[in-house]
Amino acid sequence: MEQNYWLFGTELKILVDEQKSDGHYDLIEGTLAAEVETPVHLHSKYSEEIYVLEGDFTIYIPGLSIKVKVGESVFIPANTPHVVSAGSNEKNRALTVASPSGFAKLIRSVGRPATSDQPPIEDHETMKKFLNLSEAIGDVLLGPPGSRP
Template sequence: MKKGTEPPPHVHEREDELFYILSGEIKVFVDGQVLTVAAGESVFLPKKVPHAYLIQSDECHVLALMTPGGFLNAINKMNAPARTMKIPSDMETYATADLTATMEVFIKYGVRMLSPNEVAAQLPAYPTVH
């Protein structure tokens, strides 16, 4: 993952998530806490608890476990064939893309993006501009 490609604050209705950081560092916002998680460390994000993360290093390599399975079906609904074997420099990120279609797919799989009011109330330390 590259800095700036993080998903917006969201909540999973079905899956628990566990991130094990292989390299780099992320800042996690969950349950009123702000956690810095670096290489060799992990963080558990329980279902039904709003959360977000921001990559602190230029890149971060993460092993993600989501249980029960099924969320990757949502990701697969949005996949597009690669144009080349390199990451495109013009790749849209969550920060630049229109998320309407993404949100419609995610909601079918139990993932909901938080509104700005929900972010302010439930993740007060999450920066509004990052």
Template sequence: MTEVSRASSPIPPDDPNRRLTVADPDGVGLRHVSVAGGTYTILVSGAETAGRYCLIDMLVPDGGGPPAHRHDFEEMFTLLEGELEFIFRGKTQTVRAGSTVNIPANAPHMFRNKSGAIARMLCLCAPAGQEEFFMAVGFPVASRTSPPPKASDEETAEKGKLMATLLPKYRTEMVAR
């Protein structure tokens, strides 16, 4: 049996500055934000993964979901509760609890909740960054189950302008459906 030395290992050494992350979606200290009619909880941020990925818990109410868009990073959803319609490259598919959907980078997509009930899913983006975009363009809320705030027309317009200016920074564009 040949022993592999640390110097010749193809895997970098452990970084003791990185910490174990344990996230309880209802625990204290997490960031919650209202985006696209839903409430998103940042479970694991890019700051905790050296920018490799982020993980977001999403509650999507009936009628909720983002407009058609695309971005140059991978995005994966695991539906925990409920049902959503995913529109991928113009084709619609209904996805139910227990399913996982992977959206390849650069592909146009969107999702919409037309089920009449709240849907819950986990969203993983690799590399990270989407969580910071959501925090910038969304409205902060107190908890994972907080309803979206009643924003004024002026506040909504301001967030829309901010989103338009931030889309390039976060490698995202809106697309016609």
């Protein structure tokens, strides 16, 4: 059932989606290059658990930064503004459990199938689709990459 996609330079593998979990959760494997980070955002309809497989990540939430290393995880409750920032390793890989489902739908709908090792160049239409679907599934962008909650 594994489905591989590129979304904004990040390789995302859908391991379990709403169809397999009956809408209870999505299981996503993400691979981020060194020092790539998400914009400040929150998920109003689902929570996340991030478990590090390779490299390390820093999770920024209001008033706190949490460094997460291989074998460690962090829980991000719904409605919590946050940033996920990859460490300086060439490859940083983590599993994300999003519960209930929603994240896999966003990846499938906006991401591009990973048919090579190189991410495609994103265009204005990709961002437009991303923003529209994010709003529909309850994701809210609060600031650009580099800002903190």
